[in-house]
Amino acid sequence: MLTSADSDVLKALADPLRLRIVTLLARESLCTTHLVEETGARQTNLSNHLKVLREAGLVDTEPCGRWTYYRLRPEALSALAGELTGLAAAAQEAADNGRKRSC
Numbered sequence: 001m002l003t004s005a006d007s008d009v010l011k012a013l014a015d016p017l018r019l020r021i022v023t024l025l026a027r028e029s030l031c032t033t034h035l036v037e038e039t040g041a042r043q044t045n046l047s048n049h050l051k052v053l054r055e056a057g058l059v060d061t062e063p064c065g066r067w068t069y070y071r072l073r074p075e076a077l078s079a080l081a082g083e084l085t086g087l088a089a090a091a092q093e094a095a096d097n098g099r100k101r102s103c
Contacts, residue, residue, distance in 0.1 A: 012056035018049050025072040
C-alpha cells in the first residue's frame with residue numbers, strides 16, 4: 001500500500017526539472033554548479049528544487065570543501081518501485097480474474 005512518504009516522493013518526481021535532477025544524480029554526485037550547467041536552471045530555482053528532493057528523502061548532501069555535492073538515495077527509489085510493482089501486480093490479478101464489484 002502506498003504511504004504518505006511515497007506520495008511525497010511521487011510529488012517530488014512529478015516536476016520535470018526535479019525529475020531531470022534525479023536522472024542526472026543517478027549517474028553521479030554533482031554540485032550545484034554542475035547541476036546549473038546541466039539543466040540551465042537558475043541557482044536559486046535549483047536550490048529550491050533540491051530542497052524539495054531532500055525533504056522527500058530522495059537526495060543526500062555531502063560537503064566537500066566549500067562545495068556541497070548532491071547524491072541520489074537509491075533506496076528511496078527502490079522502496080517506491082517495490083510499492084508500485086505490488087500495485088501493478090494487484091491490478092493485473094484483478095484484470096486476470098475479471099473481478100468486478102456489484103453496484
